Amino acid sequence: xxxxVERLYNGLIKENPTFVLTLGMCPTLxxxxxxxxxxxxxxxxTVVLVMSNLMISLLRKIIxxxxxxxxxxxxxxxxxxxxQFLMQGYLPSLYDSLGIYIPLIVVNCIILGRAEAYASKxxxxxxxxxxxxxxxxxxxxxxxxxxxxxxxGAGTILSTGSxxxxxxxxxxxxxxxxFILAPGAFFVLAMCIAIMNKIKAKHGMEPAQVPDYCSKDxxxxxxxxxxxxxxxxxxEKKQA
Amino acid sequence: MNLLIIAxxxxxxxxxxxxxxxxxxxxxxVSKKINTAAGMGGxxxxxxxxxxxxxxLIYDFILVPLDLTYLNTIVFILVIAALVQFVEMFxxxxxxxxxxxxxxxxxxITTNCAVLGIALTNVQxxxxxxxxxxxxxxxxxxxxxxxVIMAGIRERIEFNDVPESFQGMPIVLLTAGxxxxxxxxxxGIL
Numbered sequence: 001x002x003x004x005v006e007r008l009y010n011g012l013i014k015e016n017p018t019f020v021l022t023l024g025m026c027p028t029l030x031x032x033x034x035x036x037x038x039x040x041x042x043x044x045x046t047v048v049l050v051m052s053n054l055m056i057s058l059l060r061k062i063i064x065x066x067x068x069x070x071x072x073x074x075x076x077x078x079x080x081x082x083x084q085f086l087m088q089g090y091l092p093s094l095y096d097s098l099g100i101y102i103p104l105i106v107v108n109c110i111i112l113g114r115a116e117a118y119a120s121k122x123x124x125x126x127x128x129x130x131x132x133x134x135x136x137x138x139x140x141x142x143x144x145x146x147x148x149x150x151x152x153g154a155g156t157i158l159s160t161g162s163x164x165x166x167x168x169x170x171x172x173x174x175x176x177x178x179f180i181l182a183p184g185a186f187f188v189l190a191m192c193i194a195i196m197n198k199i200k201a202k203h204g205m206e207p208a209q210v211p212d213y214c215s216k217d218x219x220x221x222x223x224x225x226x227x228x229x230x231x232x233x234x235x236e237k238k239q240a
Numbered sequence: 241m242n243l244l245i246i247a248x249x250x251x252x253x254x255x256x257x258x259x260x261x262x263x264x265x266x267x268x269x270v271s272k273k274i275n276t277a278a279g280m281g282g283x284x285x286x287x288x289x290x291x292x293x294x295x296x297l298i299y300d301f302i303l304v305p306l307d308l309t310y311l312n313t314i315v316f317i318l319v320i321a322a323l324v325q326f327v328e329m330f331x332x333x334x335x336x337x338x339x340x341x342x343x344x345x346x347x348x349i350t351t352n353c354a355v356l357g358i359a360l361t362n363v364q365x366x367x368x369x370x371x372x373x374x375x376x377x378x379x380x381x382x383x384x385x386x387x388v389i390m391a392g393i394r395e396r397i398e399f400n401d402v403p404e405s406f407q408g409m410p411i412v413l414l415t416a417g418x419x420x421x422x423x424x425x426x427x428g429i430l
Contacts, residue, residue, distance in 0.1 A: 022268075022409055023265075025261075025264040025265060025268065026261050026262055026263070026264045026265070026353045027261075029261045029264065030260070030261035030262075069321070069350075070318065070321055070322075073317055073318070073321060074314060074318065077313050077314040077317050077318075078314060080313060081310065081311070081313055081314060084313070085310075100357060100360055100361060100364065103312075103313040103356070103360055104262075104353050104356060104357055104360075106313055106317050106356065107317070107352070107353040107356050108353075109265060178421075181424075182258060182259045182261070182420045183417040183418070183420040183421045183424075184417075185261070185417075186413045186414065186416045186417030186420060187413075187414065187417045189413050190406075190409070190410040190411070190412075190413035190414045190417065191410070193409050193410045193413070194405045194406050194410040195405070197404070197405040197406075197407075197408075197410070198405040201404065201405065
């Protein structure tokens with residue numbers, strides 16, 4: 001049971017997929033125009049993550065090593081299609097506002113990354129919890145981003161179209177709509193990561209996380225983890 | 241004329257990276273040097289153009305007649321994964337020099353969401369075969385423009401004194417945000 005709790009903590013904080021590993025950037029920036037969209041996207045990704053981790057962990061001894069990537073992709077794509085239909089049927093307004101980004105959950109690197117790095121090597125229960133932790137970490141991160149963008153860009157929090165949790169009247173604050181548009185996404189995420197870096201530096205925490213998929217041969221030019229910036233490789237070389 | 245509007249719209253006005261947020265992983269990860277960025281752009285142009293052609297044919301002639309359109313996500317991602325493998329094998333045999341240059345980027349392209357994104361938007365917009373190919377090509381050119389400009393700026397940032405908390409990802413994201421504002425200017429073209 002301890003292992004499951006440890007996986008949850010790992011996904012939520014230690015290896016938070018958005019703020020620490022900077023994985024899955026496309027949906028993070030694209031759908032966070034409001035907090036509701038963030039929650040919707042985060043929870044649907046969580047469902048896919050848990051289900052696909054579960055399935056891949058169950059099948060880990062059956063899938064031959066040579067075709068494991070295509071096999072993982074088919075499993076993930078099937079769950080994404082199911083989630084897409086369920087959402088279309090029960091939450092049509094959310095389905096419309098997330099649009100093309102729902103089928104694109106298939107290529108979210110968090111999901112394939114967890115399948116490859118964890119679920120294909122570990123028993124079923126920890127794998128499911130790993131998926132849950134990562135998914136919830138992702139959900140929290142993009143809900144925070146969505147809430148900040150919504151607050152600055154539209155002057156509301158958790159607006160559902162007709163009603164909102166908090167609404168700042170126009171007379172007090174004029175919304176800067178650029179934060180709802182594309183550039184705002186980049187600015188808010190940049191600020192969030194900079195604040196995270198600041199906090200980490202203050203507490204003397206290690207700024208770089210070695211990504212699971214690091215090839216450790218110095219081929220950093222083709223690696224997507226810009227937070228690491230070759231530090232993992234440098235560390236490795238120092239120890240050798 | 242219609243085709244020209246589709247191409248310019250895909251390349252500049254609705255730039256795939258800066259306004260639709262597709263293909264951000266390579267955009268942020270492989271934009272440290274202009275050379276590698278241009279290599280990645282070249283590989284993406286090839287793969288997106290071919291994959292949007294093949295996905296459009298498969299959708300029109302297999303999925304629609306058999307009434308299987310709901311399977312499009314699964315089919316498209318498999319087609320793209322297989323295609324990337326074939327392109328890799330083909331380049332290895334026919335043009336080792338090109339393979340040397342693009343080889344490392346090809347496996348990364350499978351998980352580039354721009355490729356799947358374009359295939360799906362083509363279907364959503366109801367584009368025919370020619371329109372799909374033009375939209376795919378235009379999008380990939382837009383991606384290349386964005387990533388090469390970004391790499392150029394990042395090569396300059398190397399020499400600047402960036403505050404410690406902003407080093408790495410944050411300054412790159414801020415740059416991308418400013419580029420995104422600049423690309424808004426193209427909205428007046430169409």
